[in-house]
Amino acid sequence: MFCMLPAYSPTSTCINVTQNGWFFPLDARTLVLHDRHLTFGLNMASCHAPQASFFPQISPPFSADTSSSPIVSCRFPCRYASLQVSSPSSGTFVPRAEEKTKTERNIFACAATASRLVAEKPAPTKKKTTITKEEGLVLYEDMVLGRSFEDMCAQMYYRGKMFGFVHLYNGQEAVSTGFIKCLKEGDFVCSTYRDHVHALSKGVPARSVMSELFGKATGVCRGQGGSMHMFSKEHGVLGGFAFIGEGIPVATGAAFKSKYEKEVLKNDKVDAVSVAFFGDGTCNNGQFFECLNMAALWKLPIIFVVENNLWAIGMSHIRATSDPNIWKKGPAFGIPGVHVDGMDVLKVREVAIEAIARARRGDGPTLVECETYRFRGHSLADPDELRKPAEKAHYAARDPILALKKYLLQHNLADENELKSIQTRIDEVLEDAVDFAEASPLPPRSQLLENVFADPKGFGIGPDGRYRCEDPSFTAGTAQV
């Protein structure tokens, strides 16, 4: 059992319990169950509360003869339950056993297996890649930029500067940096709704990304896309996509374009590679398999990069997929599958260099599973109550930025002052990005119907049969009026 004991007040303690039994003192008076369907019992006499809605107050909990026993034991058949137990006394809670639940064991077993696989299955390079000081600092700066940008987004979001959902990338920086910093200018990147950092790594200025998040006209999509839809033709960023899996066929299409230009149109100069980033949950989606098939069939220059952060919103990866080893799904299509520690930017980079070279020389696609972790909730609207503190702590201790920092210092590739000055520079970039976004104008209303390809009849038409939009120039788009 896992038990967390932060005391909120002398008389109230919040603990997380799982399936197994636990103890609490006799003088506990109130149980507040933070879950919907709990079966609970006292002294093994079970009582059922299927109707329990969110945060049901059960007070007093049970009448039971507890005189024979100094402690009360409760069993919770539900998978996870977070309980707040208020007690008139200070109430210390004694876990019966430091035993992990099956799910917890699975997660840790999965992580352990993953780590073993990483060790057993090193990147398929002939010799270990070493980095120069310049390369190390580029990686470090890019990861610090990504992390600090996202932290700034959180601040701005909670100050009401951004609208809708905002999904942050904290913790996963080694994946974006490890791959994108090995790409060339003409290469393509496709992302998901967790797309700000991919765009930044690919060279989209922080000003343009922040402004887009503010919904301003100076944003990378002129404020029309917002958080989940970063797109920049100039930088080869083919979009963030709110629907999971949508970016995979787009990246596959871009890879097809490269192949077609080179082999059919005989343009020898074309060697662009596409990289599709997506999550573990997305790998249960049909588009993933369809694209693996096409990419293998046509030997497309594409890399499928799975950012396996173990969760799809609140669904644990190991509960949702037939074989949690996503990299194994590549060989089923004749594509090499690689599993890499996604918290180690140097290992990611090593795999990236090999996979990109393979794609560029015409040897076809690679599937790379990066084991990573997000340090925040699914989105900024997610209270992140489902993931276990122990699991979060396990990955927090493997922070990819701190790991790289340690490496750079230990190998005399940088000193503390250099790294601090990078952080200072990034802080200035972000202050500037926020000021720029704040000062930028909102897009004109005329932009609303631009790029709307569907028949606009019935959309935005006032009672007089005319468009409600005051600005006549909006009809300049493709919409028929």
Ligand SMILES: Cc1ncc(C[n+]2csc(CCOP(=O)(O)OP(=O)(O)O)c2C)c(N)n1
């Ligand atoms: C086609 C589709 N189905 C369902 C959803 C709802 N949804 C949003 S995020 C998400 C989980 C995706 O998890 P994962 O692929 O692991 O990415 P992560 O958020 O962990 O980066 C789901 C199911 C969606 N956006 N699109």
Ligand SMILES: [Mg+2]
């Ligand atoms: Mg995920």
